Amino acid sequence: MSGYSTPAPLELHNVTLEYPDGGGTTTALDRVSLAVPAGRVVSLVGPSGSGKSSLLAAAATLVRPTSGQVIIDGTDTTGLPDKALTALRRSKVGIIFQQPNLLPSLTAAEQLIIGDHLRGKPVKAARKKAAGLLDVVGLSASAGKRPHQLSGGQRQRVNIARALMGNPKVLLVDEPTAALDHERSASIIRLLCQVTSEFNVGTVLVTHDTEFVPLTDAVATMRDGALAAPVLTSA
Numbered sequence: 001m002s003g004y005s006t007p008a009p010l011e012l013h014n015v016t017l018e019y020p021d022g023g024g025t026t027t028a029l030d031r032v033s034l035a036v037p038a039g040r041v042v043s044l045v046g047p048s049g050s051g052k053s054s055l056l057a058a059a060a061t062l063v064r065p066t067s068g069q070v071i072i073d074g075t076d077t078t079g080l081p082d083k084a085l086t087a088l089r090r091s092k093v094g095i096i097f098q099q100p101n102l103l104p105s106l107t108a109a110e111q112l113i114i115g116d117h118l119r120g121k122p123v124k125a126a127r128k129k130a131a132g133l134l135d136v137v138g139l140s141a142s143a144g145k146r147p148h149q150l151s152g153g154q155r156q157r158v159n160i161a162r163a164l165m166g167n168p169k170v171l172l173v174d175e176p177t178a179a180l181d182h183e184r185s186a187s188i189i190r191l192l193c194q195v196t197s198e199f200n201v202g203t204v205l206v207t208h209d210t211e212f213v214p215l216t217d218a219v220a221t222m223r224d225g226a227l228a229a230p231v232l233t234s235a
């Protein structure tokens with residue numbers, strides 16, 4: 001994962017994260033270092049409790065590491081005030097959770113547009129952008145449908161398109177296929193690889209489905225909070 005001239009969209013340097021635990025502490029992340037290059041998907045695997053969600057939370061700047069640095073698109077987030085951190089997260093990071101959490105009363109297109117609308121951006125441009133992204137994820141024909149009219153895979157596609165609305169540099173994806181059958185799971189992972197390359201983002205994909213790992217560019221394994229160096233897949 002070296003040899004790239006531009007800074008990686010996401011870099012973690014010696015990140016340690018400790019949670020208070022009774023009188024002591026639990027070390028969720030133990031000096032974790034990782035660089036995710038633009039246009040690449042790094043799968044993150046490891047047993048339950050090994051620290052995968054903690055790594056995503058630290059990378060998303062939702063928790064501050066106890067020590068170490070999280071660098072997003074060249075900006076060291078260490079010591080940034082909360083307001084600046086929120087602004088950086090909104091402009092650079094797309095987060096995709098297992099459950100899409102779509103708003104029941106909104107159409108697929110509106111799920112994408114509402115974020116821009118709330119941020120005071122022009123609706124016309126947001127509509128155009130949403131239509132383009134729904135096309136990328138294969139949902140042009142379903143732009144007017146509400147969540148209950150969509151399949152689980154289609155809802156996850158809306159979720160992916162929504163995460164791309166803010167032009168992120170980094171995509172953080174937590175178990176996106178947990179609620180899907182085999183075929184739909186494979187197509188969602190393929191779609192994540194496609195948009196990662198097309199939009200030149202750096203993507204971290206937490207997954208239990210190791211069979212889909214070869215579709216991604218590299219795999220990094222967590223154990224007891226420590227991360228082994230990513231291994232390139234043969235895909």
Ligand SMILES: Nc1ncnc2c1ncn2[C@@H]1O[C@H](COP(=O)(O)OP(=O)(O)OP(=O)(O)O)[C@@H](O)[C@H]1O
Nearest residue numbers: 019020026027028047048049050051052053054055
């Ligand atoms: N908010 C918290 N407070 C205290 N301890 C926590 C907290 N969140 C996570 N931990 C602990 O940190 C360690 C790593 O947890 P984490 O959720 O990151 O693992 P994981 O690999 O994502 O697990 P899973 O695959 O089950 O989701 C565990 O020992 C967990 O109990």
